[in-house]
Amino acid sequence: MIPYGTFTFFLIALIVLLPVIILGLMGKRSYIYNGLSTVIMVVIIFSSHKHNLFGISYISTQLVSFIIYIIWQICIIMTYWKSKARRNSFAKFVVVIILSILPLVLVKIIQSSWLGHYQVILHESKVVSFIGFLGISYVTFKSVQLLMEIRDGSIKEVKFWKLIQFISFFPTISSGPIDRYKRFVKDDKKVPTGGEYNDLLIKAVHYIMMGFLYKYIIAYLIQKFAIAPLTLELTTFTGKWLYMYAYSMYLFFDFAGYSLFAIAFSYLYGVKTPENFNQPFKAKNIKDFWNRWHMTLSFWFRDCIYMRSLFYMSKKRMFKSQLLMSNIAFFINFFIMGVWHGLEVHYIAYGLYHGLMFIGYGYYERWKKQHPPKWQNKFTQALSIVITFHFVTFGFLIFSGKLF
Structure with a gap:
């Protein structure tokens, strides 16, 4: 059962979490029931929808895959944690990172359209469903960050x-948001008072209502009355131009709605999962956009790919120019982000497009410091928002695979 995909899911989840809510309003928490409710919901999410009792009468290959994957990651993390005190080896670190991301890499390769005919054979042999499961990317991000x-x-x-x-x-x-271990444990250890939990509950209800508005009303209407008709008009310039706007709006409202659901249900556990979107289409430049769009993923790539690539190049003194090393790190960062979405050409092109925009904007910032603008006002700010919006939406057109 897809999380937040049906009203049945919400009904089951709220019934399962009812004891959690009651205890929370009393200023209490049962870690045993929290664990039990998580097990119930995980079984429901990864079980087959083709069977009775809400699909939990059948142990699907996705559920088996998820359990094996959790054991795999736990073994890697705990082994590295216990061995790190004895020796802080870079080679050992590289090995555990490779082992951690290996299942995700296999899934991405198998799912790639580059495999052509062999992709069909692999799907028919159940390789994908056995190795992968819904959300493997986001669970992997948590493990790698840790x-x-x-x-x-x-x-x-x-x-x-x-x-x-x-x-x-x-x-x-x-599908996230991607939390950090330290922040998660801090929230989990602190049991909110009845009053504090009541505030969380009110926010959770608000987020759920907003999520329904975003995902099941606005995104649905955009899909039905804009994207679907415009798909037939993609042979014309005007059709692609309008599709670019519609698809960008659909992506935002659909994903932002999902994120609000995830945050709301986190709040019911007393865990303040970080926000994922902050009015991204009000961004004044491309850097501002990535500080507003899918923020937990953006910050993950910044911390785990960009910063570490830059640090490694600086430490090894690979280049004399710090700007050059920063640009290479940006390029690596967005290339990997594109590959993560998929090995198809349009995903990789999307990543490279944003990498080039980041590098280009960096040069513009340096030029602007040497040539300060003579005047800045609300009009110039609005203009920068409009320009950024069109660069971003063109990127989403590339991402959609409908540009060519």
Whole structure:
């Protein structure tokens, strides 16, 4: 059952979480029931929809895959955590990172259209469904981030059950937002008072209502009355231009609606999962946009790819120019982001497009420091928002695969 995909899911989830809500309003928390409710919801999410009792009468290959994957990641993280105190080896760190992302890499390769005829054979042999499961990317991001923070020494303690709880946290399991281990554990350890939980509950209800508005009303209307008709008009310039706007709006409202659901159900557990969107189409430049759009993913790539690539090049003194190293790090960052979406050409082109925009804007910032604008006002700010919006929406047109 797809998370937040049907009203049945919401009904089941709210029934399962009812004891959590009642205890929360009393200023209490049962870690045993929290764990039990998570198990119930994970089984429902990964079980087959073709069977009775809400689909939980059948142990699907996705559920088996998820369980094996959790065991795999737990073994990697706990082994690295226990061995790090003895020797902080870079080679060991590289090995555990490769092992952690290996299942995701296999899924991306198998799902790639580059495999052509062999892709059909692999799908028919159930390889994809056995290796992969819904949300494998976001669970992998959590694991990789945790391994990096262990290496940095910013995480002082990793507990077995907290680790399982963090990785398998059902509200964000399929598409984020991507939380950080330290922040998650901090919220989990602090039991809110009845009054504090009441405030969280009010916010959760508000987010659920907003999520329904975004995903099931606005996004649905855009899909039905804009995207579907315009799909037939993509042979004309005007059709593609209008499709670019419609598709961009649909992406935002659909994904932002989902994120609001995930945050709301996190709040019901007393966990303040970070926001994912902050009025992204009000961005004044491309850097501002990525500080507003899918923020948890953007910050993950910034911290785990860009910053570490830049640090490695600086440490090895690979180039004399710090600007050149920063530009290469941006290029690597967005190329990997494109590949993560998929190995199809339009996804990779989307990543490279944003990498080039970041690099170009960096040069513009340097030029602007040397040539300060003579006047700035609300009109110039509005103009910068309009220009950024069109660059961003053109990127989404590339992402859609409908540009050519």
